[in-house]
Amino acid sequence: MNLQELFGKRVRELRQKQELSQEALAFKAGIDRTYMTSIENGKRNVSIQNIEKVITALDVPVKDFFASDIFIEGKK
Amino acid sequence: MNLQELFGKRVRELRQKQELSQEALAFKAGIDRTYMTSIENGKRNVSIQNIEKVITALDVPVKDFFASDIFIEGKK
């Protein structure tokens, strides 16, 4: 699991916790609906500007976003 | 200060703490020296794959990299 995949996993986790659809989150973040899908599935090499957009749309501090066991080395 | 700039700032901070030159860190990360310069100066919209390369080269967990007051909202 690389950071790209872990990022998508974490986005999905937080999005579902808020009961938002991919489309709704994409709209909040100002990015394309289909792009949000591929981000969550770890298929895209997202840029840091879009990372910031998504995290902001999720309404969580950057610090908290990455303060998850998901990002601990060795996790499957 | 956007995330792009904060990222560069944090990279520089951790690199200097280890007394590495930009070139030495760039080599460890497998990227170009001049590219590392522009990353630290917040001039590049780095992708998540290169973010991972740099953080790995800094030899710090992702979690710890972002667990810095730098990333707290409202910081100049």
Added chain:
DNA sequence: TCAATATGTGACGTATAGTCCGTTGACTTA
């Protein structure tokens, strides 16, 4: 003064990020 080391800049071709349009299948509700 010269050489070595470290950092920064602008520009450029190429690779790919990201958008836009549409389709499909799974699931739900009427």
Added chain:
DNA sequence: TAAGTCAACGGACTATACGTCACATATTGA
């Protein structure tokens, strides 16, 4: 059956990041 929502995918297109180069500047030491 039909209609709606949602997630995923694909093709075609445009925007932009990647990766590198030549060059510049500053500092340090012989």
